[in-house]
Amino acid sequence: FxxxxxxxxxxxxxxxxxxxxxxxxxxxxxxxxxxxxxxxxxxxxxxPNTFSPANVDASVMYRRWRDSRGKDKEYENIIRKQVSAARLEAEKDGKSEELLVT
Known part of the structure; x- marks a missing residue:
């Protein structure tokens, strides 16, 4: 979700x-x-359960990516962006925790 x-x-x-x-x-x-x-x-x-998805659009993109054997890059590009954003957020959170501990 x-x-x-x-x-x-x-x-x-x-x-x-x-x-x-x-x-x-x-x-x-x-x-x-x-x-x-x-x-x-x-x-x-x-x-992922593509037959009962919580996010229909993501499910459609995932199936297109899976069925194209990775040739359709839309899903992969979105996932890469989300992982990069999550990594940056985790790094910020880690630095915030370091400040609280020291």
Missing amino acids: QNGDLCISILHPPVDDPQSGELPCERWNPTQNVRTILLSVISLLNE
Whole structure:
């Protein structure tokens, strides 16, 4: 989502909701831990669900990029810009933290 939220089944409450398209066993349970949640995030980034996207435009661009085997550069260029911006922001945050510690 635009605000950074993720939609991952294992984080949803374990209720029986036929409208969700998820089985209760796919949702949160006490056996989940940081490792399983991080693996879910990595899986989502590696293989996004293009059939039920939170961002339809991004999904279309991703499929075009994937299906063109990287020849369609629109998606890749946007991702590169976002990674660069995030890196700069993280560096600024790190420097802010250094100032607070010293």
